[in-house]
Amino acid sequence: HRLRQxxxxxxxxxxxxxxISNNYTYEYLLVIMNSRFSNIYLNGIRRHKLExxxxxxxFRRLPIKPLKDQSFFIKVVEILQFLYxxxxxxNTIQFLDDKLLNFIIYELYFEDKLKEEGLFHDLLNFxxxxxxxxxxxxxxxxxxxxxxxxxxxxxxxxxxxxGGAFSNHIHACAAAxxxxxxxxxxxxRGPELxxxxxxxxxxxxxxxxxxxxxxxxxxxxxxxxxxAQLQTRFPxxxxxxxxxxxxxxxxxxxxxxxxxxxxxxxxxxxxxGGTLAGLIEGCDNTTQVLGVAVLKQADYLVDEIKSLSAxxxxxxxxxxxxxxxxxxxxxxxxxxxxxxxxxxxxxxxPLEPIYSGKMMYALWQLIAxxxxxxxxxxxxxxxxxxxxxxxxxxxxxxx
Numbered sequence: 001h002r003l004r005q006x007x008x009x010x011x012x013x014x015x016x017x018x019x020i021s022n023n024y025t026y027e028y029l030l031v032i033m034n035s036r037f038s039n040i041y042l043n044g045i046r047r048h049k050l051e052x053x054x055x056x057x058x059f060r061r062l063p064i065k066p067l068k069d070q071s072f073f074i075k076v077v078e079i080l081q082f083l084y085x086x087x088x089x090x091n092t093i094q095f096l097d098d099k100l101l102n103f104i105i106y107e108l109y110f111e112d113k114l115k116e117e118g119l120f121h122d123l124l125n126f127x128x129x130x131x132x133x134x135x136x137x138x139x140x141x142x143x144x145x146x147x148x149x150x151x152x153x154x155x156x157x158x159x160x161x162x163g164g165a166f167s168n169h170i171h172a173c174a175a176a177x178x179x180x181x182x183x184x185x186x187x188x189r190g191p192e193l194x195x196x197x198x199x200x201x202x203x204x205x206x207x208x209x210x211x212x213x214x215x216x217x218x219x220x221x222x223x224x225x226x227x228a229q230l231q232t233r234f235p236x237x238x239x240x241x242x243x244x245x246x247x248x249x250x251x252x253x254x255x256x257x258x259x260x261x262x263x264x265x266x267x268x269x270x271x272x273g274g275t276l277a278g279l280i281e282g283c284d285n286t287t288q289v290l291g292v293a294v295l296k297q298a299d300y301l302v303d304e305i306k307s308l309s310a311x312x313x314x315x316x317x318x319x320x321x322x323x324x325x326x327x328x329x330x331x332x333x334x335x336x337x338x339x340x341x342x343x344x345x346x347x348x349x350p351l352e353p354i355y356s357g358k359m360m361y362a363l364w365q366l367i368a369x370x371x372x373x374x375x376x377x378x379x380x381x382x383x384x385x386x387x388x389x390x391x392x393x394x395x396x397x398x399x
Contacts, residue, residue, distance in 0.1 A: 142252035143244035143274060144176055150248050151182075151238035158183040160234050162221045162242040165190060166199045166391035168355075168384065169243050174203035184208040185234065189218040198390040245274030250308060253278020260379055263287055265372060268381040269294050269359035270320060271329070273301045275383060277308040280318045289318040292359040295329035298322045324362035330354060336361055337398060349382075352389050353398075356382045 151159065159182055163170035170186045177184035186208050193212045194200065200210060220226035221242055230239060240246070257279045260266065266283055270276045270291035279289050293301060302320055306313045326332045332353035339361050340351040351357035363380055372378065392398045 142256055142278075143249035144172065144240075145252040146248040147238070147240055147244065147246070148176070148180065154238060156236055156238035158185065158234060158237040159240060160185040160187065160230060160237040161240040161244070162187045162189075162218070164188070165194065165197055166388055168388060170203055170208070171199050171387050173240070173244075174206035174208040177208060178206035185237065186210050187218070187221070187230075188212045189215060196394075198394055199387065202387075241272075243272035243274065245272040245277075245308070247308060249274045250278040250281055254282035256381075257282025262377070263379045264376040265290060265378045266381065267292065267359060267363055267378065269355040269383055270298070270301065271295065271355065273305045273308065275381075276301075276318070276320070277305045277312055279381070280305070280312045280315070281309050283317075285315055285317050287317065291318070291320045292324050292362045293320055293322045294325060294355055294358050296322075296325040296327070298325065321362060324358055324365070326353070326358055326361075332357070339364065350386055350389075351382075352385050352392070354388055355385045359383075 159173060159177060161169065161173050161184075163173075163186060165188060170188070173184055174186070176182070184207070186203060188200070188210050191212050191214050193210060195204075203210060217226075227239060231237070253275050257266070260283070262284070265288045266279055267290040268275050268279060270293050273291075276289065276291035283289050291301075291305075298320065299322060305318075305320070312318060326336050336353050336357060340353050340357040343349045343351050343360060349360075351360055360380060360382075363378070366372065389398070
């Protein structure tokens with residue numbers, strides 16, 4: 001009710017915060033409010049130098065749709081429980097000043113006039129999946145979930161997987177290994193091992209053992225004979241493909257698809273094809289599922305997806321868009337990076353230009369081109385990968 005008072009400004013915000021400080025003992029304070037008032041509170045904190053209050057920039061004006069039932073408040077309790085259980089572990093609460101938005105779903109609505117303006121309308125829903133395991137990419141955890149179950153069923157105690165020097169998958173598997181007390185091995189493309197690489201540095205901090213191989217050897221990662229040799233070398237290991245894509249991974253992605261609200265279109269970035277295949281499995285056959293290929297010459301992925309998903313073989317409600325790769329995997333234009341920066345500045349939506357940035361840029365162009373019928377309901381899936389921004393900065397590819 002206080003927020004309805006007239007002339008509510010930074011001074012009033014300071015009074016409320018000071019009242020909380022004087023009357024309650026706490027270590028963390030979680031405040032959820034209308035975005036207009038959040039800026040007033042921020043100004044009050046800064047103006048009066050209330051040092052015991054921390055306001056992450058990533059939370060500013062984050063659009064959250066109010067829920068009529070109690071599920072939103074239950075989620076708040078889960079966040080508080082997570083913070084309490086973290087007991088101040090810097091690795092687990094790093095998200096407060098790093099990037100909370102590892103996994104985001106935005107429901108995007110648009111009208112005919114917005115197609116002409118090239119703008120999105122009403123970023124309504126913010127969904128953060130699984131706060132209890134917020135230290136690693138929650139989207140990739142969906143891929144890992146049933147692989148870890150299969151690993152346990154087979155009695156394996158170690159995990160072996162593949163990735164490049166800045167791989168999101170390596171980052172996520174290393175973090176999962178630390179959390180679940182699993183011994184992990186990363187087969188890393190390229191014989192040189194840069195100890196200061198932020199991704200590999202994090203992996204080592206999580207106790208992942210790194211095994212650099214030549215690019216020639218790395219090309220054998222799908223060869224059954226090579227995999228058999230690896231299994232002999234690591235007899236207690238569960239071998240997970242690059243990117244985590246296999247039929248077990250589809251089950252987690254299918255679960256996500258089944259939890260989505262009704263939509264006319266679901267769109268996601270596509271690298272190895274597992275995410276797209278899982279969405280095809282889980283979405284209703286009246287929903288069009290679009291995958292934006294992030295690598296060039298990606299037509300071969302159509303057969304890969306069909307081999308993973310019997311439903312993809314049978315149904316025609318999906319499409320792989322191969323014209324938005326931006327020059328190939330890991331490559332991006334200045335225009336794409338400017339788009340990512342614009343989305344962060346204007347919509348508080350952090351993007352990286354390797355995966356979700358390409359997908360959102362493609363969606364932006366498709367809307368402008370009139371690809372979708374008027375009134376279509378679109379769900380765009382942000383698959384994380386924000387840790388990759390550190391690698392891009394490390395290589396001085398972005399500012």
